[in-house]
Amino acid sequence: MKVMNAVLTGAALFVLSTPAMFAQSATTNDPPQTIQQRKENQQDRIAQGVQSGQLTAGETKNLETKEAGLNKEERTMRSEDGGHLTAADRAKLNNQQNRLSNQIYDDKHNGAV
DSSP: OHHHHHHHHHHHHHHHHHHHHHHHHHHOOOOOOOHHHHHHHHHHHHHHHHHHTOSOHHHHHHHHHHHHHHHHHHHHHHHHTTTOOOHHHHHHHHHHHHHHHHHHHHHHTSOOO
């Protein structure tokens, strides 16, 4: 009888904990990328577009100029806040990086060679 209770208790605990394990793994997201990681990824995407011929020289120059402007703005924001970025600064940079990312995609897929 004691063995049966132990088996039933163990089975019940397993059944009750299984959905929690799946729910936890399903909701675990990758940590958000840092600004530096996004800059590196976007530079890699631009370089890949140049190498594959998807980006023209003019498109590349335009994207690189925008990337440099974004980097300068980040340096300015950091210098104003003692080397740190405020939450508002991060949000603004993230929005700008999103726009630049979309432009990289558009330029790479517009058919210009």
